[in-house]
Amino acid sequence: MSLPSEPLPIARKKGQPLRFAHVAIIGKYQAPGSRDAVEEVAHFLHDVGCEVSLEQDTALNTGLLQYPALDVPAMGSACDLALVVGGDGTMLGIGRQLARYGVPLAGINQGRLGFITDIPFDSYREKLRPMLYGEFEEDPRALMAASVWRDGRCVFEATALNDVVVNRGGVASMIELRVEVDGHFVANQRADGLIIASSTGSTAYSLSAGGPLLHPAIGGWVMVPIAPHTLSNRPIVLPAHCEIAVEIVSGRDASANFDMQSLTSLLHGDRIVVRRSEHTLRLLHPVGWSYFDTLRKKLHWNEGG
Incomplete structure (x- = not known):
């Protein structure tokens, strides 16, 4: 990937x-060509007048050591x-790590789908430049705070942006799960597993398991069974303020x-508790984003019509 011989003119109001x-x-440093992509974007930001730093693993794995390398707390305190x-x-x-610091994020897509990294790499200059001067649309995304409880004590905690998934192990048999919402018993479900997804995660595993699409403004959760034994066991949309508890009743090697x-090898009686996190991801898009x-582009709607 070659850099332009001269910087592009910077369009700004006086x-x-x-x-x-x-x-x-923050780069996808494992992918071929990522070093050149990160270096090109860094040059562009420098030409605009931004101070540029690299996330520490990105700096180490790309070898771009001419820029300061920052860990997450340092990015949270120093970066805009x-x-x-x-x-x-x-x-x-x-995003999970930076949300607690209130730092907004934007994404230049070098992956496959790009539901939340939505700025195409081949047009990032014209999309990103006005954003750097304040012309953007902010899209807050809810985070999930999850914990695993065993014998009355918390043994694991995590934050999720997409989903929390309870799965059966490699043995070809179902698991049985007891599901509660806000302390109220919902059902004992026999299935291959259960997905609790945010609106952001509704376009991920939840979608492939037959769950609905949730607009990000809804901010609720969708609970989707994976290959349920009872076919009337359907996905359900829940309000964001509720607490969901899933207890392992039976089955081998649940995770x-x-x-x-x-977290692998859950035991019978373990409870996975999911509630809304106190932190919110601040996701930024170019003006005009919809x-x-x-959805239409990534899910190939209207093709062949």
């Missing part, structure tokens, strides 16, 4: 200050914007997954 003066870049150059998985990983974080445009 005297208009940068809204985001210090930008941290976190810019993900990668895919939705990269955004999920850093819980919180986005990309896993959730429905994203």
Whole structure:
């Protein structure tokens, strides 16, 4: 990937200050070509007038050591914007960590789907430049606070942006789960597992398991059984303020997954508790962004019509 011989002209109103003066870049450093992509974006930000830092793993794995390398707490205290150059998985990983600091995030898509990293790499310059001067749309996304309880004590805690999934093990048999909402018994469910997804996660595993799409403005949860034994066991949409508890009743080698974080070998009697996190992800989009445009493009609606 070659850099332009001369910087592109910067379109700005006279005297208009940068809204985001210090930008941290988080890259999908495992992917081929990521170093060149991160370096190009860093050059662009520098030409605009931004102070540029790299997330520490991005800096180490790309070898771009001419920029300051910051860990998450340092990014949270020093940076005005976190810019993900990668895919939705990269955004999920850093978004969970930065949400507590209130740092907004934007995503340049180098992945496959790009539901939340929605700025195309081939047009990031014209999309990102006005955002740096304050022309953007903010899209708050709810986070899930999850915990695993065993014998009355918490043994694991995690934050999730997409979903919390309780799965059966590798043995070809179902698990039985007792489900409660706000302390009220819902049902004992026999299935391959259960997905509790946010509106952001409604386009992920939940969708492939037959769950509904939730507009981000709803902010609630969807609870979706995976291959339930009882076919009348259907997905249900729940308000965001409720607390969901899932207890392992029977089944072998059950596990819980919180986005990309896993806890294996759950025991009978373990309870997975999910509630809304006190933190919210501040996701930024270019002006004119539409959730429905994203769905239509990513899900290939209206093709062949």
